[in-house]
Structure formats: C-alpha cells, structure tokens
Amino acid sequence: xxxxxxxxxxxxxxxxxxDRRYHIITDSHLTPENKNDSEPNLQRLNSxxxxxxxxxxxxx
Numbered sequence: 001x002x003x004x005x006x007x008x009x010x011x012x013x014x015x016x017x018x019d020r021r022y023h024i025i026t027d028s029h030l031t032p033e034n035k036n037d038s039e040p041n042l043q044r045l046n047s048x049x050x051x052x053x054x055x056x057x058x059x060x
Contacts, residue, residue, distance in 0.1 A: 015040055017048050026052065 013035070017027030027048050029040055041059070048054050 013037065015044060017044060020057070
C-alpha cells in the first residue's frame with residue numbers, strides 16, 4: 001500500500017486497546033501495514049473482554 005507523504009517499504013501497524021479512565025494500554029497487536037485497521041478490532045476487543053472482564057462502553 002502506498003500513501004501520499006509516507007515512506008516506501010515494508011512497515012507494521014500497532015493496534016492498541018486503552019483503558020478510558022486511566023489511559024493504560026490494555027492490548028497491543030501488530031499487523032502488516034497492508035491489513036485494514038478494522039480487521040483485527042473485534043477479535044482484540046473480545047480478547048480483552050475475556051481476559052479482563054471489561055464492559056465495552058465505546059469504541060473509537
């Protein structure tokens with residue numbers, strides 16, 4: 001994938017889950033840059049609900 005004003009080459013995206021109240025990173029997941037940002041989101045949210053028992057209030 002090539003975007004304007006972005007360097008060329010192989011890169012990765014970091015998807016993070018963050019606690020809303022304390023801003024603590026609760027999940028981090030790396031994907032290749034050519035994967036759409038929305039693809040890992042549901043899986044990562046479900047993982048956090050199972051691991052920490054979070055009640056999801058909002059997703060942004």
